[in-house]
Each structure stands twice: as C-alpha cells, then as structure tokens.
Amino acid sequence: MKKIFGLLGLLLIITTGFSQKNILKDFSLNGYLSQMNQTIIDSVGGNWINDGLVHNRFKLNYSKGNFFFDFELRNRLFYGETVKFTPNFAANYENDRGFFDLSYNVADGNSFVLNSSIDRFIFMYQINKFVATIGRQRINWGSTFVWNPNDLFNSYSFFDFEYAERPGSDAVYLQYFIDYDAEIGLAAKINSDTALTIASRYRFNLGSYDIQLISGYLDDEDIAIGLGWSGNIRQITFRGEGTYLQPLENFVDTSGTFIGSIGFDYLFGNGAIILGEFLYNHSAGGLNISNLYDIQSAPMSIKNLSFSKYNVVLQVSYPISSVINVSLATMYMNTNNWLFFSPNFDVSVSQDVDFSLVGQIFTGKMLNPVTLKDEQKIISLIFVRFKYSF
Secondary structure (H helix, E strand, O other): OHHHHHHHHHHHHHHHHHHHOOOOOOEEEEEEEEEEEEEEEOOOOOOEEEEEEEEEEEEEEEEEOOEEEEEEEEEEEEEEHHHHHOOOHHHHHHOOOEOOOOEEEEEEOOOEEEEEEEEEEEEEEEEOOEEEEEEEEOOOOOOOOOOOOOOOOOOOOOOOOOOOOOOOEEEEEEEEEEEOOEEEEEEEEEEOOOOEEEEEEEEEEEOOEEEEEEEEEEOOOEEEEEEEEEEEEOOEEEEEEEEEEEEOOOOOOOOOEEEEEEEEEEEOOOOOEEEEEEEEEHHHOOOOOOOHHHHHOOOOOHHHOOOOOEEEEEEEEEEOOOOEEEEEEEEEEOHHHEEEEEEEEEEEOOOOEEEEEEEEEEEEEEEOOOOOOEEEEEEEEEEEEEEEEO
C-alpha cells in the first residue's frame, strides 16, 4: 500500500509539472487545502475539547474523445484531544468500506493521524447514447437534499459538511440515454464485506416532473423497490423518494421496512432559500445513542439514514451580499426528542479563499455508559475553517 500511494503521489507531481508546461493539455489538476478548528463544548463551565483538521484534496482529470478518467486523492491530518482520548481513532479512519482498500494511515501518534484515501478512481467511456463507468465513483440517485432513501450505493451524513464530495462506491455503472430527459441505468457494487448491491433505474419525465423507478438487491440481504420524483407546484420545488426493503430470508412474510423522505424548497427574489424535509425510517428503532459519533457518523446503508423513526428539518439561507451568506438549519428527531441547530456564516474572501464559521448544537437524551441510563445532554460544536481552492 505504501508503494501504491508513493507512486500515485509521484504521478501527481509529474502531472503538475507537465500541466504547467502545457504538455499534457488533456489533463487538468485542481483541488483545495483547508484548515479547520473544532471546539466541542458539553457545558460552559465543563470540558472544552479542541481539535484541528488539515484537509487537502487533489483532483486529476483526463479527457480525450469518448474517454474520461478521474482520480481524486483525499489527505487529512487530524490532531488534538479527540484523537488522543478516543480509542481506535486511527484504526477507524484506516477502515475502507469499499471492496478495494484505498485508505491508509501514513503516520499516527498519540495526538495525530495523517490519513490518505482515494475516493474517486473512475474510467468512463461513451458511445453515442451509451455510457459505461467503472471504478470508485458516486452513484447519486437521490431526489431530496437531506436524506436519500433511493441512494442504495453511497449514503452520506447531513452533519458532515466538510465532505462536500460525499462517499463513493467500487462499482460498475451502465447508462443508456433514451433522450434528453429519459434514461435507463444499471449499477452494481461490492463493499468491504464482499456484499453485493445491484439495482436498475428508469428515469423519465411526466409533465413537469422527473420520475424515477428503482428495483434491486441491497447488500446481499434485501430486495429493494423505490420511487422518486422532483417537480414544481407553481414556484415551489416538490421532491420525494421512498424505498421498500423486503429481507430475502423472510420474503413471504410482512417483515419489510419502508424508508421515505418528502421535501420542498423555494427561492425568493432576494436570493433567500427555504428548504423543508421530512423522513420516515421504519428501520430506525432500537438504537442507543452513547456518544456524538453515533449521530454524526455516515450511515452504512439507507437503513441507517437516521437513528429516529420520524425526522424533520427546516433550513433557511440568505445572501447578505455577493460574498457573504448566512443560514440556519434546525432538525427534530423523535427518539428521545433530539434537537439539532446549525447556524452558518460563509464569506468569500477572494476568488480562491473562503471563510466559514459553523455551529452545531445537539440536545437530547444520551445513554450514560456507566449508569446505563439515559441522561439529557446539550453538546455544542464550533467550527472555524479557511479554505483555499486551486
């Protein structure tokens, strides 16, 4: 693995040099570098936990005729008290959910971990209306914004704002475009447990709505049938998606589960946006929340999109000026009456530099691992981030 990352790093350096000389004109290289500080506060007079994250991303693309290649490397340096006091912190980040192990801890110590991972490695070829894509890729079948029950291949966490690109899967994806608003797709992936997910999607237009029908097989466990849509009711965009899962082991009984989300968004004339969304997750029962990671962690599949059966979110954003944007998100989760608030303040300092101040406040009952009783908690997080894009 060390040799692989060394060779890939050398490839990036060489490509950068050639690109600057305009020799490899079919290549493009870009990315970003960010520095983010995080403070976790369980009470004003209690413990304040301070952490840092240096996040670097390289995006190498090659395009020639009908062929496209995309390689994206993610480097993260974690440091601070959470690294120091969290058992198996380094090991958790070295675990790769894909079939190929493309995550590696370059170095780690008592208070830091330097991790490199490849989350995009794509070969794409197009012939007329047919497109074939193989490799680590993001297969985005979601219609709504916060929760995506139709996203059978790569679920993500709404709370992880630092990972804008979102996870990918080791998959094969075949698409046939019938016309500009109709498509047939077939995808298959294998995860780190060698469990297979395979599904098809038929996407078409009906009046002012984009409709999709999904059927497939999830993680060697469930038959999946899904429906999604996006359209307009006057000036309001109306979205929704749902998936029904039936376990293969109990195929003839009524043990199936349903996960569904429905939402709307509206753009005002002054640039303000309001978004609302509701999630019903039948498979969410029986989860005990004992730490913040249980809430924030990315779900393993659509079954774990939430730990609560009923969830609702409302988000409002407003551009104060062409370079300043503010927003506020609130979420309610009915299990133990969890509430989430997230005020955000974003500034475009220059064309390449952005500044963000993000707050996340969680309040609800959490399992005390010592007393084994639920206790009311208020946990606040403050993030300060500078990001340079190149």
